[in-house]
Amino acid sequence: MIVTVSPNPSMDRTMCIDQLRHGDVIRSHRSYSEPSGKGVNVAVALHANSIDVVTVLPAGGFTGVQITEMLSDLGVPYIAVPIAQEIRSNVSLVEHNATVTKINEVGPSLDVAEATSLVREALEQVGAGDWLVLCGTLPDGAVERLYIDLVKGARGRSARVAVDTSGKPLRTVLPYRPDLVKPNAGELAELTGRALETLGDVVDAAEELRRQGARTVLASLGSDGAILLDDSGCYFGQARVDRVVSAVGAGDALLAGFLAGGANGPQALREGLAWAAAAVQQEGTLYRGRGPRTRVDISDDLDRNRALQEPCTAAGLPAGSLV
Ligand SMILES: Nc1ncnc2c1ncn2[C@@H]1O[C@H](COP(=O)(O)OP(=O)(O)OP(=O)(O)O)[C@@H](O)[C@H]1O
Ligand SMILES: O=P(O)(O)OC[C@@]1(O)O[C@H](CO)[C@@H](O)[C@@H]1O
Structure with a gap:
């Protein structure tokens, strides 16, 4: 069983436009809303691939009701923890050339009782050998230790923990020895302070x-x-992608596929890359399953000297593309 947690979920509103022009009125030719937040995205992808999963999230206000109704419609198992404040909405502006501009709201603030129930409900779902997957930013409020409490609680239940977050929550959780972390290039650069x-x-x-x-x-x-x-070595992989439509949520698909593939070694990396390739070839974050054939190349036991000669274009980017 895989249990995902999104302490700061969102309703993702995607608007497809021709081109972003700063200061102009832009008319979208297609737009839609999807239940989201990284943990929700991971759960949706796993569920679409028939993997046993439950997603835990706070739900407040009209948006909280809408997100849980959408999860019910999709058949994705969820535990919604009631909170007083409204869940956030994040906007993705997708241009015809696949450039995405994302605006993420800060989100609600959780009080002590709400944060405590979120931790309790999440931990009640995990048993020995399960994965607890902690995803995304922390909301405001009494949540500073939220990921740390969840990692410690999962340990006490002999569960494994994956963390996909950034900045301080990532830095402070590392000493508690998560089994897996999934930083992107910007997050790695920020955490290590290196270009x-x-x-x-x-x-x-x-x-x-x-x-x-x-x-x-x-x-x-x-x-x-x-x-x-990982303990077995160092691997580099790339999937063949014909046409990128939007990369929003691709990291969540990569993580979901990696977990589904056993979370270990090149085979899991291959699975993760195939799921990510499927995600970038579709609009929005609602993962609809991998395509029939995706070519994935993996370099087993990446040679360090050769790797130092290979440029990494993504790593030069600032941490995220949030406006
Ligand atoms: N432009 C692209 N072309 C091909 N593959 C891509 C592209 N962008 C992303 N991917 C695939 O998706 C994976 C995850 O992408 P990325 O590093 O952007 O994740 P992320 O920043 O965590 O994304 P998000 O937070 O939106 O989920 C990459 O490892 C790669 O396999
Ligand atoms: O603001 P956070 O918690 O870092 O990320 C939230 C978010 O950007 O992550 C997903 C893509 O991974 C989106 O669906 C969602 O809007």
Whole structure:
């Protein structure tokens, strides 16, 4: 069983436009809303691939009701923890050339009782050998230790923990030894304070995260693919993608596929990359399953000297593309 948690879920509103023109009135030719937040996206992808999953999220206000109704319609099992404030809405402006501008709201603030129920409800779902997957930003309020409490609680239940977050929540959770972390290039650069110009730099940064406590590091590098560093070795992989439509949620699909593929070694990386390739070829975040054939190339036991010669274009980006 896989239990995902989104402490700060969102209703993702995607608007498809021709071109973004700053300061202009732009008319979208298609728009829609989807239940989202990274943990919700991971759960939707796993459910679409018939993997046993439950997603735990706070739900407040009209948007909270809408998100849970949409999850019910999709048949995705969820636990909604009632909160007083309204769940956020995040906007993605998708241009015809697949450039995405994303505006993420801060989201609601949780009080002590709400944060405590979120932790309790999530931990009630996990048993020995399960995965607890902690995803996204933390909301405001009494949640500073939320991921730390969840990692410690999961340990007490002999469950494994994956974390996909950024900044302080990622830095502070590492000493509690999560089994898996999935930083993107910007998050790796921010955490290590280094510019990542080559794949070798990414490997060095991933090693630094392992030294700080992560057991396995799955570093996603946008169009450059992904690097996996775990007890069995270091692997680099890339999937063949014919046409990128939108990369929003691709990291969540990568993580979901990696978990579904056994969360270990090149085979899991291959599965994750195939799911991510499917995600970038569709609009929005609502993962609809992988395509029939995706070519994925994996370099087993990545050679460090060669990696230092390979440029990493994604790693030069700032941490995220949030406006
Ligand atoms: N432009 C692209 N072309 C091909 N593959 C891509 C592209 N962008 C992303 N991918 C695939 O998706 C994976 C995850 O992408 P990325 O590193 O952008 O994740 P992320 O920043 O965590 O995304 P998100 O937070 O939106 O889920 C990459 O490792 C890669 O396999
Ligand atoms: O603001 P956070 O919690 O970092 O990320 C939230 C979010 O950007 O992540 C998903 C893509 O991974 C989107 O569906 C969602 O809007």
